[in-house]
Amino acid sequence: MSSIDRKRRGYHQFCGAARALDVVGERWTLLIVRNLLIGPRRFSDLLDELPGITTNLLATRLRDLGAAELVEPAARGGYRLTEAGRALEPVLRELGRWGGRYMDRPRRGDAVNLGWGLFSLKRRYRGGVECIVGIEADGKSFEVTLGRERMDLVEREASNPALRLAGASHAFRRLFGLGTEPASIDELLEEKAITATGDLRQLRPFARSLAP
Amino acid sequence: MSSIDRKRRGYHQFCGAARALDVVGERWTLLIVRNLLIGPRRFSDLLDELPGITTNLLATRLRDLGAAELVEPAARGGYRLTEAGRALEPVLRELGRWGGRYMDRPRRGDAVNLGWGLFSLKRRYRGGVECIVGIEADGKSFEVTLGRERMDLVEREASNPALRLAGASHAFRRLFGLGTEPASIDELLEEKAITATGDLRQLRPFARSLAP
DNA sequence: CAGGATCCGCCGCGATACTG
DNA sequence: CAGTATCGCGGCGGATCCTG
Numbered sequence: 001m002s003s004i005d006r007k008r009r010g011y012h013q014f015c016g017a018a019r020a021l022d023v024v025g026e027r028w029t030l031l032i033v034r035n036l037l038i039g040p041r042r043f044s045d046l047l048d049e050l051p052g053i054t055t056n057l058l059a060t061r062l063r064d065l066g067a068a069e070l071v072e073p074a075a076r077g078g079y080r081l082t083e084a085g086r087a088l089e090p091v092l093r094e095l096g097r098w099g100g101r102y103m104d105r106p107r108r109g110d111a112v113n114l115g116w117g118l119f120s121l122k123r124r125y126r127g128g129v130e131c132i133v134g135i136e137a138d139g140k141s142f143e144v145t146l147g148r149e150r151m152d153l154v155e156r157e158a159s160n161p162a163l164r165l166a167g168a169s170h171a172f173r174r175l176f177g178l179g180t181e182p183a184s185i186d187e188l189l190e191e192k193a194i195t196a197t198g199d200l201r202q203l204r205p206f207a208r209s210l211a212p
Numbered sequence: 213m214s215s216i217d218r219k220r221r222g223y224h225q226f227c228g229a230a231r232a233l234d235v236v237g238e239r240w241t242l243l244i245v246r247n248l249l250i251g252p253r254r255f256s257d258l259l260d261e262l263p264g265i266t267t268n269l270l271a272t273r274l275r276d277l278g279a280a281e282l283v284e285p286a287a288r289g290g291y292r293l294t295e296a297g298r299a300l301e302p303v304l305r306e307l308g309r310w311g312g313r314y315m316d317r318p319r320r321g322d323a324v325n326l327g328w329g330l331f332s333l334k335r336r337y338r339g340g341v342e343c344i345v346g347i348e349a350d351g352k353s354f355e356v357t358l359g360r361e362r363m364d365l366v367e368r369e370a371s372n373p374a375l376r377l378a379g380a381s382h383a384f385r386r387l388f389g390l391g392t393e394p395a396s397i398d399e400l401l402e403e404k405a406i407t408a409t410g411d412l413r414q415l416r417p418f419a420r421s422l423a424p
Numbered sequence: 425c426a427g428g429a430t431c432c433g434c435c436g437c438g439a440t441a442c443t444g
Numbered sequence: 445c446a447g448t449a450t451c452g453c454g455g456c457g458g459a460t461c462c463t464g
Contacts, residue, residue, distance in 0.1 A: 016312045022314075101296070116225070
């Protein structure tokens with residue numbers, strides 16, 4: 001039946017990009033995935049982090065992502081990505097890289113999220129450092145794992161970080177040059193905008209490997 | 213004025229991926245870019261290659277892409293990508309890579325396009341060959357340039373290819389394993405499904421560097 | 425309160441017809 | 445060949461209501 005074929009609107013092209021857009025090309029979908037790439041999320045978390053999305057649309061998207069087996073129920077409630085969902089990270093990385101040209105400063109009314117900013121550091125990371133850093137900003141906790149080649153990011157309290165940094169998220173956006181005037185780690189410590197505890201010898205290599 | 217802010221529907225997030233989707237996230241847009249990445253196109257070319265798009269929507273998308281300075285008028289009429297538009301290639305590459313998992317075989321009603329298939333070979337190319345190959349299939353001409361690291365593809369008659377291959381597009385899809393049972397270059401030459409002229413010593417390295 | 429479902433209005437989209 | 449004009453529909457945005 002052609003009614004079945006056309007049931008769901010699709011591109012009907014034998015092309016990887018078109019197939020991908022058939023699955024994750026609808027509005028909001030890739031942004032939901034981006035947020036889940038940082039860590040598991042509850043419905044209400046996503047609702048807060050995605051200003052403008054409505055409850056019905058978020059529910060629909062999560063249901064569709066579940067049906068596509070890109071998202072599954074998380075252990076402690078909420079939603080998490082499956083392996084196939086996590087495989088979308090390179091797509092988000094390249095989208096973020098390309099969109100960087102429109103992103104020098106936040107515009108009026110823009111939602112700003114430190115998680116998105118830290119996520120974008122993955123492609124800036126220069127490598128060569130090996131340590132785990134815990135970041136606490138505005139009630140949120142991030143575990144940043146620097147390895148030989150790549151950086152990992154999870155939103156959770158770092159289990160056993162070599163270094164702990166705490167401050168307002170704006171301080172971290174200054175540290176990494178994420179939409180504000182950049183500042184050195186020394187300035188920020190001097191101003192007490194950021195406080196560091198733990199193995200302070202890791203501080204400078206950490207900052208340098210992620211500097212703007 | 214808030215009416216100006218909200219004139220165009222957008223995500224209003226200070227995030228590279230969201231900014232990118234504000235510009236190229238609407239339906240059809242990235243597929244138009246994908247086709248233009250293979251070479252300049254006229255309005256009617258795009259209309260043929262994008263089954264299902266309508267004239268008004270294609271006109272709107274091309275106008276928007278022009279306003280965003282991703283597309284500009286081509287020298288001999290039609291449309292071509294600007295530098296910023298070509299910079300979307302990694303996005304299409306990663307989308308295509310991810311979408312590959314849904315693409316083992318064409319489905320009923322799928323549009324099939326040899327250009328899209330050859331484009332996907334860019335990420336398969338193993339490097340190490342240096343030659344220009346002209347491919348002629350079903351009235352279309354492609355110039356495939358193999359270099360030390362990467363492969364380039366333009367839809368045009370190759371100016372001075374070391375090797376010329378001609379055949380039905382289905383034969384090339386067998387050669388590269390693009391949605392059909394793969395076949396070796398020897399089989400295809402034996403069957404006369406593909407005819408090769410020029411420097412035949414390049415034939416086998418070419419096929420091997422792009423094999424499934 | 426988390427996690428939705430339901431209803432409605434609007435605009436992006438699809439289809440067709442028409443024009444320079 | 446390269447679009448524009450028109451219209452109907454469904455996806456999406458906004459608000460409210462429901463259920464454990």
